[in-house]
Amino acid sequence: MTLSDTSIRKAKPGAKPVKLFDGGGLYVLLTPTGSRLWRMKYRFGGKEKLLAFGAYPAVSLKGARELRDDARRELVKGNDPGEIRRARKAAARMQDGSTFEVVAREWFELMRGKWEAEYADLILHRLERDMFSSLGRRPIAEITPLELLTALRRIERRGAIDTAHRSLQKCGQIFRYAVVTGRVSHDPTTDLREALKPAPKQHYPSITDPKEVGALMRAIRGYAGGFETKCALLIGILTFVRPGELRKAEWSEFDFDHAEWRISASRMKIKELHIVPLSKQSLAVLKELYSVTGHGRYVFPSVRTSARPMSENTVNAALRRLGYTSEQMTGHGFRSTASTLFNEQGWPADAIERQLSHGERDEVRGAYNFAEYLPLRRKMMQAWADYIEALECNATTIRSRFR
Known part of the structure; x- marks a missing residue:
């Protein structure tokens, strides 16, 4: 006798599991707790096997019969429905893990x-x-x-x-x-690669006119905000490192005896150790700052906690406070300022690019030697500091001093 919804619902659980058969191997397993579980027994390869179709009423009587009929069709084809279900579940799990x-x-x-x-x-x-x-x-x-x-x-x-x-x-x-x-x-x-609109070239506003650079230096010297911020502005223009490399600078990276700032590869955009030769002017600023923040990890700590570096907006906010709009000058613009004036003064392009820590352009040569052009770069960085100091003082013979 086949099952009906009424007979399934009215069946009373006993002390032991009870099987309520429907036909074609399909039955409801009524457990002592009252659960009604769909099962189908079948034989394949001379062995009795079992399929589980879920619980009633989540799986209806009609749904269970359709699942039974699907399984029997696979048996007619010579397939094991249990193995097919396991393969489908494995494929579904693989698909879920490969979204x-x-x-x-x-x-x-x-x-x-x-x-x-x-x-x-x-x-x-x-x-x-x-x-x-x-x-x-x-x-x-x-x-x-x-x-x-x-x-x-x-x-x-x-x-x-x-x-x-x-x-x-x-x-x-x-x-x-x-x-x-x-x-x-x-x-x-x-x-x-050719389907998107061309990306605009990134431009960082910067000051490149020597007289205006001198005015900028004088403005920075007169900065009335926080001392650490003033020092960040000075070190920013003297070393022209990237803003992130500047604000996250750590005292452990500085070697005053050898006048070097060694920024680890993990902090660099090109993931390569970068050496910044320190001019006399840079050393003077850093040594003065060391008496204020040298007890902590960061050269330019956050105003809220010394456990974190200066905010990424601090330098740009200071430039706004000095009267420079975002269309005139940014912290990243120090790099453009130095690059433009170095090139105008005729310094070797390779040395400039290396000091700017730009990515390798020569595929034949491969990766940079991190100390490449270092003697020339030491001379270049001191000349740069002397040059912008002369601009600050309104010197009239600055060109010869830079070269």
Whole structure:
């Protein structure tokens, strides 16, 4: 006799499990606790086997019969329905572990140790905001170039062209990671390199007229804000390192005896040890500052706690306080100022690029020797400090002093 919904509901549990048969091997296992579990027994290869279809009423009588019929059709074909179900579940688990978001987070965890914490946070934020919302749950092997382009063009439409290009670059790294881990066979981002709007060249406002540089130096000397901030402005223009390298400077990186600032590879954009020769003027500023912050880790600590470095907005805010707008001068602009004037004065381009810690341009030579051009750079950095000091004093013979 076949089952009905009424007979299943009215069946009373006993002290031992009871089987309520429906036909074709399908039955309800009524447990002493009152659970009603769908089971199907069948024979394959001379052995009795069992399938579980879930619990009643979550799986209805009709649904259980459909599952039984599907299993019996596989038996007719000579297939073991239990093995087929296990293979499908394994495929589903593999697919769940190979979505774009899962693979991207794996790649991120692998890479984050190579990045500054703030940069890692930015990368993850961009992925979560721009890519996971549309592609996160998609199996990475099924994502097409068109799907990826659609996500990137949403970034473009809000005007973030540079971010779109950076997102494409990071997606390329994620897909290449997926290739080597066996999730995909190729990287679809290679088809999209010409599909985005050209990224605008990044321009950092800077002052390059010598007279205006002199005025800037005088303004910095007269800065009435915090002493540490004033020193950051001075060291910024004297060494023209990147703002992040400046504000996170640690006293352990400085060697006063050898007049060097050695910034570790982990803190550099190009991930390579960078030596900054220190001029006499830089040493004078640093030694004075050491009496104020030398007891702590950071050269330029946060105003709130010495356990953290100066805020990323501090130098730019100080320049605004001095009357310079964001269209006139920024902390990063110190690099453009130095680069422009060095080149105008005829210093060797290779030495300038090395002191700016720009990436290697010569593929034949390979990676930099971190001490490349160091004797010349020592001379160059002292000449630079003397030059801007002369500009500050309104000197009239500054050109000869710089060279």
